[in-house]
Amino acid sequence: MVSLSGLQWWEVAAVVLAIAYLLLAIRQNIWCWAAAALSTLMYLFIMYQARLYMESALQLFYLGMAAYGWQQWRHGGDGGARLEVTTWPVRYHLVAISAVFLLVIISGELLTRYSEAALPFLDSFTTWGAVVATFMVARKILENWIYWFVIDAVSIGLYLSRDLYFTAALFAGYLVMIVIGYRSWRASMSRNPA
Numbered sequence: 001m002v003s004l005s006g007l008q009w010w011e012v013a014a015v016v017l018a019i020a021y022l023l024l025a026i027r028q029n030i031w032c033w034a035a036a037a038l039s040t041l042m043y044l045f046i047m048y049q050a051r052l053y054m055e056s057a058l059q060l061f062y063l064g065m066a067a068y069g070w071q072q073w074r075h076g077g078d079g080g081a082r083l084e085v086t087t088w089p090v091r092y093h094l095v096a097i098s099a100v101f102l103l104v105i106i107s108g109e110l111l112t113r114y115s116e117a118a119l120p121f122l123d124s125f126t127t128w129g130a131v132v133a134t135f136m137v138a139r140k141i142l143e144n145w146i147y148w149f150v151i152d153a154v155s156i157g158l159y160l161s162r163d164l165y166f167t168a169a170l171f172a173g174y175l176v177m178i179v180i181g182y183r184s185w186r187a188s189m190s191r192n193p194a
Contacts, residue, residue: 008166014042015170022174025137026181028085028188030073037066050162051118054107054127061131069138076139085140085185093143096132103128118162126155142189145182149175 017039024032044059076083088096104124111120129151136144152171159168 010042011046011164011166014039014046015166017042018170019173022177022181026177026184028073028140028185030070033066033070033073036069037063040066046164046167050164051116052123052158052162053111053115053117054120054123055158058127058130062134065134065138069134072138073140083140085142085189087142087189088136100125100128100132119158122154122158126151126158129154140185142182142185145178145185149178152178 021035040062047056107124108121111117133147
């Protein structure tokens with residue numbers, strides 16, 4: 001029988017809530033944001049303990065985005081109507097991806113020089129990518145699922161390097177769920193044409 005340390009129990013609980021978040025998000029259920037907030041609070045502590053400082057700071061952003069996402073999904077559509085799934089034009093993606101890479105270079109270099117951060121550039125990439133992708137989820141932008149696939153694939157290696165095995169397994173499961181989420185949101189677009 002496997003014995004879990006105190007931190008691992010927190011990690012398991014955070015994983016369960018993170019799965020609940022994604023399953024609810026796939027279904028476009030507003031309660032995904034409550035699950036996200038609880039998981040985020042746990043991961044704030046876990047990532048700090050793992051010396052993944054950008055990931056830890058990301059949790060503060062996620063907490064704010066949980067509130068923003070709740071508000072957007074409840075009242076964010078035109079005239080306060082239900083927010084529907086949409087897509088971004090290519091130019092928005094070019095700006096978003098360029099901004100992520102610029103921020104990765106800056107924060108990765110700062111973390112390298114002024115901290116003992118583990119894997120500062122990978123940590124920065126997953127963090128800044130997640131900032132953009134989370135905003136896209138809150139606004140129900142279809143391509144968020146593609147961003148998440150790349151971010152989560154990279155995150156698996158990052159978490160394994162820090163012995164966060166449950167979280168790495170979560171992100172491996174996310175890769176499957178992301179495909180389901182993309183298909184579900186895309187189908188909802190055809191049911192609700194603009």
